[in-house]
Amino acid sequence: MGAMRKSLPVYCGVALRCIALTFILSTMATPARSETVPVEPAPATATVQSSGAWFFQDYLSIHFPSGIASLFNGYPTGQAACDVYDAWIKSRNVPSGPLAHAPYTFFLTPGYTASGICVPYNSYSEWLATNNATFGMYYYQHCPTGYSTNDPRIRGVSSATFTCTNNGTAKQCPEVAEGETPFTLDPGGLTCSRPDKETYSIKLDRHDATIEPTGTTARDVKTAQEFTATVTGSRNGVKSGATVTIRADVKANTGGHDHDDDNRPKGSLDSEKNAASPCGAANEKQACITGTTNGSGQFIFTFTSSQVSGEHTLTATCDLCAGNQDKAEVKVMVEGLETIPSSSFYTFIGDTDKHSDNHYLTPEAAAILWRIAVSYQMEQRFKLADPVTKKRTKTPLVLHVNDASLKWGGRFDVYGNWKAPHAEHMRGTVVDLRANGETGAISPGNFRKAEMLFSDQNTNYFLECTRDKKPSQTDPSPPQHKRLRSNLCVSQLDGSQDTNRHYHIRLMGVRE
Amino acid sequence: MNTRNVYLGTLIATYVLLSSIAIAAPVREGERIVRDPQTGDYTAYYLDDEADGVEMIESPFITATKIDPRVRSAFMLIQNLNVRYVYNISNGYAAKQPISDISVFGLPANVAISNSIVASSNGNDDRIEFFETALSVPNKNWYGSGARLSQELNIGWHYNNETFSTSLGIQPGETLSGFGTISTDLPGILGAHLIGNTKFHQFDFSGEGPDPSKTDIARQMQVIEQNDFVSRNIAAPLIIVPNPFDAAIVLDRIRTHVATWTSKQLVDSVFASQLDGYLGAAANAFRNNQPKAGREHIESLRKMLGKEHRFLDHDDEDNDDTPEHKVATRLTIDRLAARVLDFDLRYVLKQMEKENKHEHDHDEGDRKKER
Numbered sequence: 001m002g003a004m005r006k007s008l009p010v011y012c013g014v015a016l017r018c019i020a021l022t023f024i025l026s027t028m029a030t031p032a033r034s035e036t037v038p039v040e041p042a043p044a045t046a047t048v049q050s051s052g053a054w055f056f057q058d059y060l061s062i063h064f065p066s067g068i069a070s071l072f073n074g075y076p077t078g079q080a081a082c083d084v085y086d087a088w089i090k091s092r093n094v095p096s097g098p099l100a101h102a103p104y105t106f107f108l109t110p111g112y113t114a115s116g117i118c119v120p121y122n123s124y125s126e127w128l129a130t131n132n133a134t135f136g137m138y139y140y141q142h143c144p145t146g147y148s149t150n151d152p153r154i155r156g157v158s159s160a161t162f163t164c165t166n167n168g169t170a171k172q173c174p175e176v177a178e179g180e181t182p183f184t185l186d187p188g189g190l191t192c193s194r195p196d197k198e199t200y201s202i203k204l205d206r207h208d209a210t211i212e213p214t215g216t217t218a219r220d221v222k223t224a225q226e227f228t229a230t231v232t233g234s235r236n237g238v239k240s241g242a243t244v245t246i247r248a249d250v251k252a253n254t255g256g257h258d259h260d261d262d263n264r265p266k267g268s269l270d271s272e273k274n275a276a277s278p279c280g281a282a283n284e285k286q287a288c289i290t291g292t293t294n295g296s297g298q299f300i301f302t303f304t305s306s307q308v309s310g311e312h313t314l315t316a317t318c319d320l321c322a323g324n325q326d327k328a329e330v331k332v333m334v335e336g337l338e339t340i341p342s343s344s345f346y347t348f349i350g351d352t353d354k355h356s357d358n359h360y361l362t363p364e365a366a367a368i369l370w371r372i373a374v375s376y377q378m379e380q381r382f383k384l385a386d387p388v389t390k391k392r393t394k395t396p397l398v399l400h401v402n403d404a405s406l407k408w409g410g411r412f413d414v415y416g417n418w419k420a421p422h423a424e425h426m427r428g429t430v431v432d433l434r435a436n437g438e439t440g441a442i443s444p445g446n447f448r449k450a451e452m453l454f455s456d457q458n459t460n461y462f463l464e465c466t467r468d469k470k471p472s473q474t475d476p477s478p479p480q481h482k483r484l485r486s487n488l489c490v491s492q493l494d495g496s497q498d499t500n501r502h503y504h505i506r507l508m509g510v511r512e
Numbered sequence: 513m514n515t516r517n518v519y520l521g522t523l524i525a526t527y528v529l530l531s532s533i534a535i536a537a538p539v540r541e542g543e544r545i546v547r548d549p550q551t552g553d554y555t556a557y558y559l560d561d562e563a564d565g566v567e568m569i570e571s572p573f574i575t576a577t578k579i580d581p582r583v584r585s586a587f588m589l590i591q592n593l594n595v596r597y598v599y600n601i602s603n604g605y606a607a608k609q610p611i612s613d614i615s616v617f618g619l620p621a622n623v624a625i626s627n628s629i630v631a632s633s634n635g636n637d638d639r640i641e642f643f644e645t646a647l648s649v650p651n652k653n654w655y656g657s658g659a660r661l662s663q664e665l666n667i668g669w670h671y672n673n674e675t676f677s678t679s680l681g682i683q684p685g686e687t688l689s690g691f692g693t694i695s696t697d698l699p700g701i702l703g704a705h706l707i708g709n710t711k712f713h714q715f716d717f718s719g720e721g722p723d724p725s726k727t728d729i730a731r732q733m734q735v736i737e738q739n740d741f742v743s744r745n746i747a748a749p750l751i752i753v754p755n756p757f758d759a760a761i762v763l764d765r766i767r768t769h770v771a772t773w774t775s776k777q778l779v780d781s782v783f784a785s786q787l788d789g790y791l792g793a794a795a796n797a798f799r800n801n802q803p804k805a806g807r808e809h810i811e812s813l814r815k816m817l818g819k820e821h822r823f824l825d826h827d828d829e830d831n832d833d834t835p836e837h838k839v840a841t842r843l844t845i846d847r848l849a850a851r852v853l854d855f856d857l858r859y860v861l862k863q864m865e866k867e868n869k870h871e872h873d874h875d876e877g878d879r880k881k882e883r
Binding site: 381420444445452462463483485 | 560613617631638640642644655657659667668670672673675676711712713714717718720721723730
């Protein structure tokens, strides 16, 4: 007994050490990720072969240390169980064996499919007999979890095929395709799991940005933003060599434009730090690039704005990412523009269906416009001759304020075709004042005085005439009006007055 | 030092143009600005590619500098220690254009202009000041204008040209007086912009003109337009007089302004250094409550100036120096500069005299009480 006791701890200790080592190794490794799915209802019946795993169970173990039964479980044959039992007896310095397996139906209880005993117990029985104890051992097989049987044939039958019935709690895991890793039932019996396949995702380092439109005269403004797209695997971290595609798009009717079409500029994409090439349709070559991730799993690219303000969306995808994508919103806008405050000294004109809100300026520029408008109304030199008294007592109509800037600035395309004119009006510091002879226009008699007023305010200005049309393929000889400012925009060819004549005022004194 | 022809507008334009070309981005092929040496006018050739196709546009510019202006500044102390400024403007016989505009840019933002009208708009805090009535003009063909901005005050006198006739203004050979204003602030020297009468003061084209984002030709054209004037020195209210009067502060401000005269070639550096020394000493004396010493420094300064130019206390710019004296002094200090400085110094003395008299009146009253 003492010798047996010495060996048992070794065995246990070995087993325990093995178990512990396995546990430690499993914790050091990357936590296994698994694909987990709910269990499915199991079939109503299950067929069980009695020659399955044999379990040693000592039904009367007063002479054996507690817990012994748990050490001898799961043998493929009854004889294998007897062999282990034999070795265990010997370890206690009790003469024994060899032991042979034999069927034994006595003490077969419900749930157990068969039983057997290990014989002979000659010396061991004698040992037991002298100690007034009985000993029996049986091996059993049982229905799978959730199944039970009342089949009477199982009693005393050591080898048979019998049917267990699903008692309502039996579950099973979903079947998988051939070659795939099967699911196993999780403890608790509610889910089934199997190890994950490697999956990839793409992430941008930022999801929003604000930059200015290009093409203005401003210096030191940000018109481009760098982004980093990183491709990462679920198991192995960052992924180099993944093919990444970046697309830029722009939301319709944003930035102050109430019109939209496929020709709306979307900005441009480029990459200096990764090899990249354009992609997409012919009309979006600049708005789509594709390339591969570097050793750090990164694809670094730059989005540069166009001259047209608006809300842009960048979409990042990768070939391995199976539909996973990431997006960023980029606002292309000139910040700080506000609606020109309403005033009794001017009125607004010029809104169209393409640009319904065309009166945005910086607050500083708006203040200068207000001073100009007030002076134009209040100062004597602008008074017109009263038709009755002939005296200069008639106050002119308030200034009619035409296009300033759009809500977010940028290119103000008068004709809704994303092109100039206007060429300026981009940063909330330029405004047009009517001077075309229509209602509220600055009259030609006041032109020079108005120019001195503009000059006193340190603005920069010019009288603008409609640009002469150029020859085109469709119309090789269109009328050239030759409307020059020195001629007050009156055509030198046909004497027609330019109905678009206006004062173009650079309120801060610079072209923007 | 005679009143100098400081800078002709064409010289400025040419200088700035050449320097801007040197540092500017290259223009596109074929783009250029050509100056006609006979007329002094310019023609710009630039590529207009805003619409479909590209077209070379020819854009003429008639300069407004074909004038030969002379400005005589008069400044005098009137009631309540206000200063009246009056300008007499002549156009030389050799001029090819009438003078139609006189503008003064860059006066201090808080300089006082008497008789201006300040108004505010209901409902907001915006205030605006009108200068039409504050600027005197020789006749009804002219009007005054101005704008007080956050950084500066601009004023001007302009011919009321409603017909775009280029024959209106101060004609060649003509002199016109009566342009002026009144201020509580003291004169300094500033360059006024005098502009000849052309129908149009900009390069002539249709549309918005060349795009500076594509070519530098537009910036160069703008430089020419912005420098299309002839500059002449005038006496203008530049030295802000604090209320209550403080001699040390005023002398400091005079000293700061005089320090700019060397770069404007109004005074040579040696003389400027002497002036600076006396001005600083005078200011410190008043600051340290040593008015007698302060007055002595001022008188020394006036004597220095008087040695260079005679009759500085004449309020107009009639140069009563002898021709020999003019030649002898032209390298030390400009006569207008000397007049301005002498006037400012006399003003300080007058203010101190006024304060001193006030103190004496108090003393007399006290003595009577004692009796």
